[in-house]
Amino acid sequence: MAKLDSKVPKGPLADKWTTYKDKIDLVNPANKRNIDIIVVGTGLAGGSAAATLAELGYNVKAFCYQDSPRRAHSIAAQGGINAAKNYMGDGDSNYRLFYDTVKGGDYRSREANVYRLAEVSGNIIDQCVAQGVPFARDYGGLLDNRSFGGVLVSRTFYAKGQTGQQLLLGCYSAMNRQIARGKIEMHNRHEMLDVVKVDGKARGIIARNLITGEIERHSAHAVVIATGGYGNVYFLSTNAMGSNATAAWKIHKKGAYFANPCYTQIHPTCIPRSGDYQSKLTLMSESLRNDGRIWVPAKMEDAKAIQQGKLKPTQIAEEDRDYYLERRYPAFGNLVPRDVASRAAKERCDAGFGVNATGEAVYLDFATAFVRYGTEQAKIHNIKNPSKEEIIKLGQAIIEEKYGNLFQMYEKIIAENPYETPMMIYPATHYTMGGVWVDYNLMTTVEGLYCIGEANFSDHGANRLGASALMQGLADGYFVLPYTIGDYLSDDIRTGKISTDTPEFDAVEKEVKDRLDFFINNKGTHSVDYFHKKLGKVMWNKAGMARNEKHLKEAIQEIKEIREDFWKNVKVTGKLDEFNQELEKAGRVADFLELGELFAIDALDRNESCGGHFRDESVEQDGPQKGEALRNDKDYAYVSAWEYKGEPSDAILHKEELEFKDIELKTRSYK
């Protein structure tokens, strides 16, 4: 098998992208009109790509499973978007953003890609402001920034707690402009079910019209996959209910390598599960940890009483509380990175100290912040000898100003007032750093097949920093792909329209139809959700926040069994040629059942702890870091790219060795 070629341009890191852009082949405007591009997924990455490619003059066909591009799950991102603008004058630069991202990713990302990301980050903000995205501003009318995720500068732009929404609506408006001009042919409520290759190149897709059930053929000169991450392999995650890996998995089965599936981000501040009926988890911005203190009862009897509802958290004395993050990580305290905070919560809950009926929750307490802000406010307002109640009231007003919408959301879901009693939080699957392997051009190992945004593996290494997902999606779509895809398509100007009436399309369409027929006709015993929940449980328990060889081997076996059971006993009601949500789910879960196994295989292969991937076998044995994650740069400084060979267990591992020329590899320490 050929060695993986990342196609990173030669030359100094800072000049690579500029030199690259100067040298690529361009397609002249008249020829662009003769070239079709399919974009699947219309979140930040797909939406921005579709709009930009259409503006450039290509004929774009865009697809999304929702009823509008505006509903893609990018919309749920709350916190903000990073950009190295250095508006605050606090020493930020492209290099610093690049450095933070590589370090944050625990040195498992490709240097050149990350540098390019940092380089175009500033452009994103310019672009979005021009589009009318209402970013927060200060009283002088200039853009405001906040700090985020434990970096040393303030570089996060935000639009209240709805940054993802506003950026997506910006993309959506740019798309609408092109849809109105006829340059984007938008296919809402369509799901891509496979990719069609002609002579080794991606030349089209098979999609299902989700309203009529009709199977459609669509051809193009290149295909772009921007369908997001695979967090729903855990069944419960902060992803949308419809978020799925089908497009990514289908292209994997058609030759695109899948990279680092085990890199998953578990977010520490989510609203805990309340029972077995739970369908999804809700994230609350990580910024809450700036002011909240995390604790569980120090005494087991208190924990038990709380779990049984006999005791309230406010009744537990200060000395009987275990502020475990402050105890274990005195330097960073409650602000340790996401993965560290998540594992620490799990450790306490596994030990039996969880604080709700399920035993899977810890407290996030704002009482100290109320007093701190309140005292400060009393001084500012010259209130002499304020009472304790007055102070708390003043402090609560400040907290409300900062996090009011989050507190309100919490109250709606849990029905407890977080101003009066501590919040309960628990980690949940949030983002997947792994994904389809792409080279510097964002092309997969299949020619003419591109993958952008969360769906690819590229920029975040083993762990993603806060406010970087939006940045990557938009960078790929607005500023990277439009250049790189042009270079590829410059060879296609004489190809002419791609016919869908070919044996290749016939064959793939038959595959798709056979599979759908199978689901409808199987008449099994269990619903699709039944299998999805089972898979999720295995994934969470054995390939979740902390992994080990024994559990992973069990997971591989169990997932295989669930998969076999699924193909025997799944029941899908309804018909093929109608709106059928059970049928949609069946296809997605079938793919998760394969992806989950590859995930576990990858996690088993990577016997080191890095970023979101923690192996019980790889921890510091002694010294001040004892018990913390131990990375192994000697043996594992590579990207695992898996080639499909029939069954997940037969997948072949290809390694892309990672070289770090501009950065020195260091251990992350938060003690």
Place this chain on the structure above:
Amino acid sequence: MSGLLSSSLAKKYAMALSAFFLIFFLLMHVTINLLSVFSEDAFNVASHFMGTNPVIQFAMQPVLIFGVIFHFVMGFVLEIKNKKAQGVKYFKDNGAANSTWMSRNMIYSGLAILAFIILHFIDFWIPELKYKYVEVLPEDPTRYFHELQEKFVSIWRVGAYVIAFVFLALHLLHGFNSAFQSMGLNNKYTKGFKKCANAYSILIPALFIFIALFHHFNH
């Protein structure tokens, strides 16, 4: 004009402007009627002026009639269009949870007012036309007060009158502020308007009712 009125927003402006005009007319009408409570002569003078002045009769009156008819016709046009926009009806619809009765039933309060206006025309306006233009009777500047008093003798007519003005109040309570909103006047500076409009909506119909009752009991 027809091009302008074809858009939904233009229809709103037209509704609002005709409403403002009618609201202003009400103010004038109630002022003159009020005179009848204080002084028979003053009322007769004012009524005579209104009834014989050529500007009022041949310029203002047609405008008023046009305003009334326009407001009603447009109201019906919108109602029909809006009904069509609804499509299938809800099995259960809890409008009271999010809007006032007045706002949801403008067409009914409007119909009640229309019925009253027809009665009013039969009572005052048609006899007036007959008097002046059909029978061409000699002008008597003192006849108005007595004509007015006669109309309020019947308890049934007074009852109908009172009910109609209650509907007018309900219609105004939504309509006045709605007209402001339609014309784009709704921001933090217009909070005061709202209170005035609400006061007007109750006060004016109340005065009409008071006048009717006054004459009924003081006959």
Place this chain on the structure above:
Amino acid sequence: MMNLTLKIWRQKGPHDKGQMVDYKVTDISEHMSFLEMIDVLNEQLVTKDEDPVAFDHDCREGICGMCSMYINGEAHGPDRGITTCQLHMRMFNDGDTITIEPFRAAAFPVIKDLVVDRMAFERIQQAGGYIGVNTSGNTQDANAIPISKHAADEAMDAATCIGCGACVATCKNSSAMLFVAAKVSQYALLPQGQVEAADRVMNMVAQMDAEGFGNCTNTGACEVECPKGISLENIARMNREYLKASSKG
């Protein structure tokens, strides 16, 4: 734990007549979300080989705007400031009968059961819901035009619309004014949006009318039921913008 009777609109497809059908669900926890309660019902239906109730939903955290149920006569149900997916069963009592219908409007035809087609909203946005700037990145620096904090905040408030259609569903006239006004307002408040302001409002309103939405009679129901609390002031602003644009000819 609650036992409930559900009256749900069932309609096989766009051309089916449709009807209300009664279902019973038992042992519903008050901590469940409304959609999780429907999940329970659907699991029951699948077990009995019946067609589960089709309904739109995606993010289940109140931001995507996909979920759209008319519950007990109100868009997104009896709670305020939330979408259907954020409604929790603690708002109901044991033994309740709950009616569940799709968002109704002639411009929102039913696709199946509780799923409606909101493409009309898409076409309105395509008619002018954008600023005509290319995404090339060759724009001026983001801080080149200062925008007052007040204007930016107000624009943000208008921009939080999630396009769910609750305003249309709840309006007795099936008017889309709040939805259209939110977008018109957002751009009208920002300097970037000024250049195309007149065309934008004229085109979007024309498209709104063409889609067959009703007229606004200012009942204010949309503002009350809007999960994002979009203010009626936006409609007033659009009315001003339209007047201004019309007077320019």
